Amino acid sequence: MASNDDIPLKKGPLNGVTVLDFSRVLAGPYCTMVLADLGARVIKVEKIGSGDDTREFGPFIEDESAYFTCFNRRKESIALDIKSPRDRALLEQLLDTSDVLVENFRPGVMDRLGYGPDRLAKTHPHLIYASISGFGHSGPFSELPGYDMVVQAMGGVMSLTGWPDGEPARVGTSFGDLGAALFAVVGIVSSLYSRTKDAQGTRVDIGMLDCQAALMETALASCDINGVAPTRAGDAHPALAPFESFRAADDKIIIAAGNDTLFLLMAETIGDTALALDPRFASNPLRVQNRPELVVEIEKLLSKKPVQHWINVLNEAGVPCSPINTIDKILDHPQLLSRNMIVKVQGPNGKPFKTAGNPIKLTGHEEIDTDVAMHAPGLSQHRESVLAELMAGRGSYDQPATKHKNADAKSTSNAPRRNSSAA
Amino acid sequence: MASNDDIPLKKGPLNGVTVLDFSRVLAGPYCTMVLADLGARVIKVEKIGSGDDTREFGPFIEDESAYFTCFNRRKESIALDIKSPRDRALLEQLLDTSDVLVENFRPGVMDRLGYGPDRLAKTHPHLIYASISGFGHSGPFSELPGYDMVVQAMGGVMSLTGWPDGEPARVGTSFGDLGAALFAVVGIVSSLYSRTKDAQGTRVDIGMLDCQAALMETALASCDINGVAPTRAGDAHPALAPFESFRAADDKIIIAAGNDTLFLLMAETIGDTALALDPRFASNPLRVQNRPELVVEIEKLLSKKPVQHWINVLNEAGVPCSPINTIDKILDHPQLLSRNMIVKVQGPNGKPFKTAGNPIKLTGHEEIDTDVAMHAPGLSQHRESVLAELMAGRGSYDQPATKHKNADAKSTSNAPRRNSSAA
Numbered sequence: 001m002a003s004n005d006d007i008p009l010k011k012g013p014l015n016g017v018t019v020l021d022f023s024r025v026l027a028g029p030y031c032t033m034v035l036a037d038l039g040a041r042v043i044k045v046e047k048i049g050s051g052d053d054t055r056e057f058g059p060f061i062e063d064e065s066a067y068f069t070c071f072n073r074r075k076e077s078i079a080l081d082i083k084s085p086r087d088r089a090l091l092e093q094l095l096d097t098s099d100v101l102v103e104n105f106r107p108g109v110m111d112r113l114g115y116g117p118d119r120l121a122k123t124h125p126h127l128i129y130a131s132i133s134g135f136g137h138s139g140p141f142s143e144l145p146g147y148d149m150v151v152q153a154m155g156g157v158m159s160l161t162g163w164p165d166g167e168p169a170r171v172g173t174s175f176g177d178l179g180a181a182l183f184a185v186v187g188i189v190s191s192l193y194s195r196t197k198d199a200q201g202t203r204v205d206i207g208m209l210d211c212q213a214a215l216m217e218t219a220l221a222s223c224d225i226n227g228v229a230p231t232r233a234g235d236a237h238p239a240l241a242p243f244e245s246f247r248a249a250d251d252k253i254i255i256a257a258g259n260d261t262l263f264l265l266m267a268e269t270i271g272d273t274a275l276a277l278d279p280r281f282a283s284n285p286l287r288v289q290n291r292p293e294l295v296v297e298i299e300k301l302l303s304k305k306p307v308q309h310w311i312n313v314l315n316e317a318g319v320p321c322s323p324i325n326t327i328d329k330i331l332d333h334p335q336l337l338s339r340n341m342i343v344k345v346q347g348p349n350g351k352p353f354k355t356a357g358n359p360i361k362l363t364g365h366e367e368i369d370t371d372v373a374m375h376a377p378g379l380s381q382h383r384e385s386v387l388a389e390l391m392a393g394r395g396s397y398d399q400p401a402t403k404h405k406n407a408d409a410k411s412t413s414n415a416p417r418r419n420s421s422a423a
Numbered sequence: 424m425a426s427n428d429d430i431p432l433k434k435g436p437l438n439g440v441t442v443l444d445f446s447r448v449l450a451g452p453y454c455t456m457v458l459a460d461l462g463a464r465v466i467k468v469e470k471i472g473s474g475d476d477t478r479e480f481g482p483f484i485e486d487e488s489a490y491f492t493c494f495n496r497r498k499e500s501i502a503l504d505i506k507s508p509r510d511r512a513l514l515e516q517l518l519d520t521s522d523v524l525v526e527n528f529r530p531g532v533m534d535r536l537g538y539g540p541d542r543l544a545k546t547h548p549h550l551i552y553a554s555i556s557g558f559g560h561s562g563p564f565s566e567l568p569g570y571d572m573v574v575q576a577m578g579g580v581m582s583l584t585g586w587p588d589g590e591p592a593r594v595g596t597s598f599g600d601l602g603a604a605l606f607a608v609v610g611i612v613s614s615l616y617s618r619t620k621d622a623q624g625t626r627v628d629i630g631m632l633d634c635q636a637a638l639m640e641t642a643l644a645s646c647d648i649n650g651v652a653p654t655r656a657g658d659a660h661p662a663l664a665p666f667e668s669f670r671a672a673d674d675k676i677i678i679a680a681g682n683d684t685l686f687l688l689m690a691e692t693i694g695d696t697a698l699a700l701d702p703r704f705a706s707n708p709l710r711v712q713n714r715p716e717l718v719v720e721i722e723k724l725l726s727k728k729p730v731q732h733w734i735n736v737l738n739e740a741g742v743p744c745s746p747i748n749t750i751d752k753i754l755d756h757p758q759l760l761s762r763n764m765i766v767k768v769q770g771p772n773g774k775p776f777k778t779a780g781n782p783i784k785l786t787g788h789e790e791i792d793t794d795v796a797m798h799a800p801g802l803s804q805h806r807e808s809v810l811a812e813l814m815a816g817r818g819s820y821d822q823p824a825t826k827h828k829n830a831d832a833k834s835t836s837n838a839p840r841r842n843s844s845a846a
Contacts, residue, residue: 172583
């Protein structure tokens, strides 16, 4: 990426933002991981004793959870006993100095702990309060437990995933959690932006089911207009052909040549220009309609050579194509390596392992991308340092230039200025 | 959601932000749809004559593309002839008054048109320049075409999706495009936030393949640590049991009871507490190990009653569960209806149809959520109004309080031009 020489490197666009993170498991921690990757300081508030449930989730690296390490890199951890007056007082100070609170408990839990959104909107109006839950904090399902598996089934993506003659399949990654996490990040950062203008915090209420619906592309519209629910299409795009896998001599290859120009190019490249002149395949709608015959014709040609041969010649011709990579191929993928997308992270035991990096590449912020090893915290590893900071009166939230409307309500904070040494 | 009485309704947190949108098809338009849903003004710059390719994509509603309407609601459209000096002059004015530029051409195309990121970083340093491409603007694959289907195959999600004894399946929605779109939104809004401090634009470079890697959860770590590539698990969570579908009397039901407490609750609720005492199923690791027997035992019980019965009693008991909904169920889902997640949109022909709304629910911004009908523009529908606005000298970008470092470079719209040279 191009870099402007006159822009000094900064620690990410969210440098200066402090996130108090009550979340655990996946959706919340993934959301705050993205915020941390963009330079926010994330202080993870964990349950005393055991911490985030995922500290017990595999895969393990020498008894330490790599699951936890993956999504909690670059965060600080403080374990708090919410029942103890001392820790509750500490929490008030942390709230005074934080910009964002993230939680993914079931609706009502934070209220019962005394840190619900209604109370904090009064005492900490500067705070952006983000909740991620299965169904959001309103509506008839809001009290129900919503896990990734549940919202994948309820939200429709399973009905669309898998082979037409087979059972619905789960998306092979936690699409329900991760989709919600990303919408939560958008809600939080948008609220940080609007707070620079009106100095007001916002409540961000993300329901995983809502996010599933939002990610169904045109399936809802298509069902409403045609009166027929779309269903599974295996590995093909339902409205484009060829746009699917084909068997070559040794394995399957994906070819995505969904318009006439690409189809002609493909036909030429795999050795039979006549294919593009065949009246059965003269347009994309015809190719979709005659897909089975199209597949037969294409596989006749592809079966003569292995996948790698076809990848080479199709790439040369500019026809979109790919092998169906297994995960081991991802770790060594030349494009991902060159983009700093394979990074090393480590937990307190100091054994690094590989996972995916930050895909948001920003000019002028390259340093957030190139840390060689990123650490995840031990349980309450930062209790002393966070405490010392609060005692010293350091740390304040990332206050906008304009004044607070409700400055009085916030004046309990005896922490005037943040020191750039934080984090 | 709770609402603070003293906060006036605003038109979304991104109100005041202008986005000049050169993108077409899905990833770019979805990104700018999210920005528009949050209150940004999006001016879609379309190819003269035909416009966005998706104006020809189904599903159709009376010959008008519902595909286009879905992702271009709330936007304005202006068709420009990039070859004409008059339209190029107009474009310079639009660049002067925009905050964000979004494009999803292949790397090099915008440079050749004279609107590449390097040129605009010099002439319009306030601009946030966001690119979405298959592989990003650097690395050995950057020139290759990357469609959703290609990155789903290349990035690994297909290898994880489908049944263990079957072929890899595509995620039944365009996970490659939509994931990239959301990371792009995060990059853009984070850059808007940091611009309020340093008055500097940023280049945001999103590669769809990078985003796929970032969404693989723990698959990369697991492969690196265990030396074995994870593979397909049908509809089950690979590391939790029971966390999958089971056959009841009439259909399949998802039950997600991945910890001991929920497993005991489930066993009680479906009628056999002894299941939770069975030594084969005493812990989650054991249940994962003995999954086939577990499924047999659970289905013995579930086969006695239909799905809706089990949903009722499991919900009552607090055990996460769901039917596997087809898309028609989504359009009428009581939770989604109560959350304003099913909205009506319409194109120029005025025939409304249903699609998903905005899942980012923000207190104080409810009005962005409750518009009854949202419009997508006809091709160049807003040319005259945008032109009139520029002539009247109205419109300026959402300038931060601080001064520009490079204010001089931006002071004229006849700023130095770069001629068409490839990146």
